[in-house]
Amino acid sequence: MVTPEEVGACPVCGAEEFEEDKTLGETVCRNCGAIIEEDMVEEEGGPRAFTQEEKNKIERTGAPLTFTKHDRGISTQMGSGGALRNVSPSKRGQYYRIRKWNRRLSGSKPRNLRYALSEIKTLVDLMNLPRSVHEESARLYEKSWEDEALKGRKIEKIVAGIVFLVSRMQGVPRTLKEVADASGVDKREVGKNYRYIARKLDKQVMPARPEEFVSRFAEELELPGEVQARAKNIIEEVREKEILSGRSPEGVVASALYIASKIEGEDRPQKDIAETVGVTEVTIRKGYKDFVEALGLEEEMEEAS
Numbered sequence: 001m002v003t004p005e006e007v008g009a010c011p012v013c014g015a016e017e018f019e020e021d022k023t024l025g026e027t028v029c030r031n032c033g034a035i036i037e038e039d040m041v042e043e044e045g046g047p048r049a050f051t052q053e054e055k056n057k058i059e060r061t062g063a064p065l066t067f068t069k070h071d072r073g074i075s076t077q078m079g080s081g082g083a084l085r086n087v088s089p090s091k092r093g094q095y096y097r098i099r100k101w102n103r104r105l106s107g108s109k110p111r112n113l114r115y116a117l118s119e120i121k122t123l124v125d126l127m128n129l130p131r132s133v134h135e136e137s138a139r140l141y142e143k144s145w146e147d148e149a150l151k152g153r154k155i156e157k158i159v160a161g162i163v164f165l166v167s168r169m170q171g172v173p174r175t176l177k178e179v180a181d182a183s184g185v186d187k188r189e190v191g192k193n194y195r196y197i198a199r200k201l202d203k204q205v206m207p208a209r210p211e212e213f214v215s216r217f218a219e220e221l222e223l224p225g226e227v228q229a230r231a232k233n234i235i236e237e238v239r240e241k242e243i244l245s246g247r248s249p250e251g252v253v254a255s256a257l258y259i260a261s262k263i264e265g266e267d268r269p270q271k272d273i274a275e276t277v278g279v280t281e282v283t284i285r286k287g288y289k290d291f292v293e294a295l296g297l298e299e300e301m302e303e304a305s
Helices: 052-058 089-104 108-126 131-146 155-169 176-183 187-200 211-220 225-240 249-263 270-277 281-295 298-304
Strands: 018-021 026-029 035-037
Touching: 108 131, 108 155, 108 176, 131 155, 131 187, 155 176, 155 187, 176 187, 211 225, 211 249, 211 270, 225 249, 225 281, 249 270, 249 281, 249 298, 270 281, 281 298
Parallel strands: none
Antiparallel strands: 018 026, 026 035
16 A cells, blocks of 8 residues: 555545555555556566566567568457357348458558568568568568559569569578579569669669579588588689679589589589579580689599599
8 A cells, every 4th residue: 555655645535545556557546546646667576487488478568560561560450250159140240341341441552561571471481581581671662662663563573573682682692593483473574673673772782792602502412511612712713813704693603513513522413503503504514614724623623523
């Protein structure tokens, strides 16, 4: 119980007995029920938790705001109606009609975002990209929509271009072919929409470096660390020779991995490397020939054969 010395007399009835309601954060007069103080801050420490389950039980905050949900994760929606089992059919029908119109009247933006964000999530999951790429892709899509940069363009193509752009920006690049295969959008359309979004949002993105792809493709080919290191050295050396101009990162990686795997005794067929990286065997053979000649690796390649 709160003492009169702490609060004084009730301004309504003059009583001097009060009670604290810590749940509501209020001090109430016991005589007339008038609220004397409100919005009080609880100064006592909360209960301690030692396991994740205990932490979840005592957690006082909701989920963090996120761009991956069209409403940032804070709005409410009418439920699926599971609690209407004992309601009369007429009332149940009325509920479903209200729910339907609630969705229709939510506006074009939420509908557009719901579909687009679902596509982004699917694409990010298929390519095993981190949550940071998911969050930033969702943010850029919403910004593009608000800037009216998406009019007349298909959502699937824009989503593919944005995910490709963000993966590059965050240092986890994927090739155009990988994005095209995962999204079902033509590779040229992915590149076209990527450049369009980058221009509209004024995003200056440096071209992907071949080294950024080495580890991922080497792991898919089950090549050891020695081959990965050698491939990266080969790429760095041919860059110094200034013969990378005009070559795609995928072609450079495929050729470097093929040379490195032969030198390190972990030979992989050109066909396997080409299918994994997403290039043709002709591309590997051309890069292989140019790199070996430029770096003077003929003898090492003959010994490895």
